[in-house]
Amino acid sequence: MxxxxxxxxxxxxxxxxxxxxxxxxxxxxxxxxxxxxxxPEAVVDHVMKSIREVLPGLNRYPDREFVQLREKLADYLGHGVEASQIWAANGSNEVLQHLLQAFAGPGRKVMGFGPTYSMYPLLSAGVGSEWIAVERDADYELSPETAAREVAAHRPDVLILCSPNNPTGTPVDLDTIKAAYEATDGVVIVDEAYGEFKPDGVPSALELLPGRPRLIVSRTMSKAFAYAGARLGYFAADPAVVDAVRLVRLPYHLSAITQAAAIGALECADIMLxxxxxxxxxxxxxxxxxxxxxxxxxxxxxxxxxxxxxxxxxxxxxxxxxxxxxxxxxxxxxxxxxxxxxxxxxxxxxxxxxxxxxxxxxxxxxxxxxx
CATH class of the missing domain: 3.90.1150.10 (Aspartate Aminotransferase, domain 1)
Incomplete structure (x- = not known):
């Protein structure tokens, strides 16, 4: 063999x-x-109704731009985010893959503060990029000073900040994100896969999007939404970033069933959360x-x-x-x-x-x- x-x-x-x-x-x-x-059963019934409505049309390709889903995701996020700023894919890993395909690649560097999510180096290798892991501060925290210093020293093309961080759970505050963004000309991705579990009153990096066209905030429906099996991740960013990932995505990458299932769940967000x-x-x-x-x-x-x-x-x-x-x-x-x-x-x-x-x-x- x-x-x-x-x-x-x-x-x-x-x-x-x-x-x-x-x-x-x-x-x-x-x-x-x-x-x-x-x-919940009420959500199951609603999602089944949404899926049932698209089943007769499966002989046709799905909406390539998944317009209705992007509108629902923008409404859910709030913070003034519009549908033109939203992109989605089959789980947040595919979202990150799209971003690295667009902004990383051979001869480019992707950086994170380790220990962090183990898929980041694998995704970086998948697009032929060098992965740079920089140590965090004591107790796996990350200060604005450390972030700015290390970003300036390594000059990554893409910086990924996981907040709260996986596997440690430690957050990255907005001052640290701002300091990292200001220290680089590259793209900064804030992975908020666990963002809904933050204590009440703790702000999201979504607040930092206005005026920062290289900032991207990634989310998922897998965790707080109890939708891991549906495989739906998404990001919010400047509309130009959405245009960039269109260059690398596969045609019709989100099936009609996936779109319908996600829309149905978002329409029941209060129950799901x-x-x-x-x-x-x-x-x-x-x-x-x-x-x-x-x-x-x-x-x-x-x-x-x-x-x-x-x-x-x-x-x-x-x-x-x-x-x-x-x-x-x-x-x-x-x-x-x-x-x-x-x-x-x-x-x-x-x-x-x-x-x-x-x-x-x-x-x-x-x-x-x-x-």
Whole structure:
């Protein structure tokens, strides 16, 4: 059987690993930051009606410009955003891929502050760009001074700021985004995949769009909208950025069914987002109770919590797996990550963590891990 190494793939892709996260049949799956709540029945009925209306026309190509969907997304975002500023694709990863195809590419540099979302370097490699990962400040935070200094030093063509950051949960405030933008002539992408989970009153980078034509704010319907299976991501930016990604997108990339499903969900946004507060309650509970067990918990504004002070993350991961609980070993020294689930899922995790800490005390480091 032929191996990958025997195929004439691009040299810069040799040795790369594809993105992957465990998908196991366990009783508690809290490892990939999914919304734990099913799509409400009232929304299911409305979305089915939307899809049913487009089914007879599937012999025709879908609306290439997905005008109605862009109007719905603009209405949802607010902040004065108009439909001409919106682009969407099959998940926020494809949105980012479109942006890198348009603004990165061979001979160009894409930069982020690590640790951050593991798809960024893979997407960069996919378009032949150099990925530059710059260290964050202590506790995985990012100050305006650090952002401006490192951006000016490395001069990336594309800068990606994940806020709240995956896998750490730490936010990037507006002053830091402004400082980074002013330090570069390149494109700045603020990935707000977890933006709806921020505490009330914390502003979005959408506020910074006016007067900043190189700023892009990426969002997704996968997380807060409980729509991961629908695969719908989008961004808001200057209309010229939308024109740029039209040059690289595949024709008719959003199916009529995807468009109808997304429109139907957006028309029920209040219902779809009704569980966000419950998820934030469980996130805050995780922060308190993990810390009470003696672990280091990092600041988070997402729907997940990263904690340190673990002497052997792989072995602790396995201890949870033996209990049919799937969390995330994100590869950071002494750290693990857990998604805020339902109240029962959170309780199951916390009960297991208490038991593991009590029965395997050597798995908790003598001092909480420092960033």
């Amino acid at each position: 032929t191996t990958l190494d025997e195929l004439p793939i691009r040299d810069d892709l040799r040795g790369q690993r594809p993105y992957g996260a465990p998908q196991e049949n366990v009783r508690v799956s809290i490892n990939v930051n999914e919304n734990p709540f099913d799509v 009704g569980e966000v507060d419950r998820i934030r309650v469980q996130r805050d509970r995780l922060v308190r109770e993990i810390a009470a067990l003696g672990y280091r918990v990092y600041r988070t504004e997402a729907n997940f919590v990263m904690f340190g002070g673990v002497s052997d993350p792989n072995e602790m991961f396995e201890e949870f797996y033996r209990r049919s609980i799937l969390i995330r070993d994100n590869g950071l020294p002494g750290c693990l990550r857990v998604t805020a689930g339902t109240e029962d899922e959170t309780s199951a995790f916390l009960d297991a963590l208490e038991e593991i800490t009590r029965t395997r005390p050597e798995l908790r480091a003598t001092a909480p891990a420092e960033a």
